[in-house]
Amino acid sequence: MNLAGILAPSTSTAVLVEGESDRAAVEALAARQGLPLATLGVQVVAMGGITNIGHHLVALLDSPVRTSQPLRIGGLYDAAEERFVIKGLDRVGLRPESARASLSAHGFFRCDRDLEDELIRALGADAVIELITAEGELRSLERLQGQPAQRDRTTAQQLHRFFGSKGGRKEYYGRRLAEAVPLDRVPQPLAGLLRWAT
Incomplete structure (x- = not known):
């Protein structure tokens, strides 16, 4: 997966969400709260489904637009799909050290059913x-x-x-x-x- 042209060079924090409706909601609420995401180096990335999280994590960490600054990665996910997030984080070595630690400690926040x-x-x-x-x-x-x-x-x-x-x-x-x-x-x-x- 090539994220060139998707991830802005100024991005320091990538927020992974399942789809476009989640991205729209996150960006709308940020605007209401006066949070200029782009200025803050935050980019919301719609993955086209939670099963794509592993590919996105690999692509983000290997992105050619990255500078020496480390990329922070977090996101939203549905409770029923937590296993995909855990598997993806394990794949790239980003899972919190303690298996019992909440994924929110790493920036991944769980919705009961989904964001809607x-x-x-x-x-x-x-x-x-x-x-x-x-x-x-x-x-x-x-x-x-x-x-x-x-x-x-x-x-x-x-x-x-x-x-x-x-x-x-x-x-x-x-x-x-x-x-x-x-x-x-x-x-x-x-x-x-x-x-x-x-």
Whole structure:
């Protein structure tokens, strides 16, 4: 994997996230908090899936754009996919010395299900529905909620499914949810990541 042209020469901290919706959320919240990521040398890298973390770690550490300054690497991951993060960190020798140490000690922060779910819980289902309504997509949500497979699911589960039901919607709402979440209710994994990175 060649990250030339992706990783800026000024990057001192790389934040690995699973996909574009996670990157949009991290960047939106950083902007709200007045954290100029690029100026601070922080770059958020969407990996196109957590199973790519090992390749990204190797590529980042071997990147030809690196200077003598060591690169800090952290990120977000889902609890169910922690094994991929551990395997990737072990592959490049970056895992914390103690196997019992939390990965957050190394800059990797765990979401319970995923970042969208963390943001839905932080905002509350009613506020998320209000946001969807303001975007003119309430009817689309209601159609999804009326589907037989969705009727017995919780509203939060339906919202999660809604975001992934149309191309580009997950990324768009990843940004919008991060723009809407009250700053005193930012999900812990996201808040911890931004504190670590900046």
